[in-house]
């Protein structure tokens with residue numbers, strides 16, 4: 001544990017009133033315990049809806065020397081919501097989180113929390129708790145001391161600290177573990193303790209930087225649910241950084257998709273999944289077919305041997321434009337084709353991959369590589385249509401399920 005991190009964690013707790021609760025708890029499905037007083041506090045908080053967003057980020061830019069890590073970030077985060085910053089490694093997620101925390105001050109731009117300009121405030125004067133990817137617990141301190149770390153700087157009696165720590169341990173599903181040392185805990189347990197430490201001072205906002213990334217898949221999935229339940233019950237405004245789209249889709253109220261230091265799209269998981277604003281977002285979230293073609297004079301996109309009609313192609317593209325047409329594998333239609341007027345094709349199943357709850361088929365038109373498609377078929381559909389490798393079948397690409405963007409295979 002380096003000194004800088006120690007200061008960051010210690011810094012969160014200055015000048016704040018403790019929020020001690022009675023020990024009565026309600027157990028959540030996931031395993032965390034919510035002290036009843038905390039729920040009350042969360043509910044009463046949400047009543048006074050602020051006119052301004054809880055957190056306002058305005059034109060934030062961050063440069064490291066000549067390198068621009070964040071460019072013109074403007075974003076509103078509402079009270080009580082769970083926001084995920086999602087994007088590939090190096091796109092600026094951590095940098096933005098650290099700017100919000102005041103750990104790396106932005107080069108230009110302003111940040112307001114509950115209407116207060118915190119742009120130049122040191123971390124100690126901001127109101128957040130933070131959890132990092134690597135557990136960052138103090139290895140030479142017990143769980144109790146780790147959690148109490150931020151509390152001891154205050155004028156708070158030993159007894160009150162002990163009861164607050166036990167309450168937090170119950171909150172994260174680890175009652176009675178206070179005397180253990182971090183080395184005796186699993187990764188998942190260490191992150192629970194880190195979370196308890198971040199929540200110890202009842203901060204107004206929770207910042208999580210890839211908190212689940214270092215855990216193995218099963219624990220990660222379990223903690224995902226528990227963390228979401230906890231966040232919802234406490235009503236605490238939360239920003240979670242992740243590069244894992246599944247994590248973002250399953251947990252976030254809204255997702256901020258980032259690319260190269262910029263915001264690419266902001267929306268609910270369904271909006272981002274259903275209506276990606278760019279081929280980049282479409283590619284980053286979920287599985288997607290990309291069919292590269294060119295607008296013909298008749299208003300269709302010619303992709304290899306497929307001629308694809310779009311709903312409002314004429315408004316978007318000119319004849320000769322390079323266009324990429326996107327469709328999700330689960331949106332390739334096989335049933336009820338009589339109701340679909342356009343984009344019906346005879347294709348063959350070249351490969352089938354059995355994936356447990358569904359099959360992923362690779363389809364093509366007489367071996368045409370340009371018009372190759374991945375389609376996800378339910379087991380029922382496979383059985384009803386007797387689909388197997390080599391089967392010829394009719395599929396439709398419903399126009400309502402198509403997205404089209406300007407661009408060719410080189411990705412522009």
Ligand SMILES: Nc1ncnc2c1ncn2[C@@H]1O[C@H](COP(=O)(O)OP(=O)(O)O)[C@@H](O)[C@H]1O
Pocket residue numbers: 064067069087088089090091092093094095096
């Ligand atoms: N202290 C720093 N000095 C120089 N470059 C940095 C520093 N911190 C981050 N960067 C660069 O800024 C970019 C964004 O980093 P980061 O926010 O950590 O990405 P992410 O969290 O999305 O993986 C990366 O290219 C990274 O190398």
Ligand SMILES: [Mg+2]
Pocket residue numbers: 093094095241
């Ligand atoms: Mg990061």
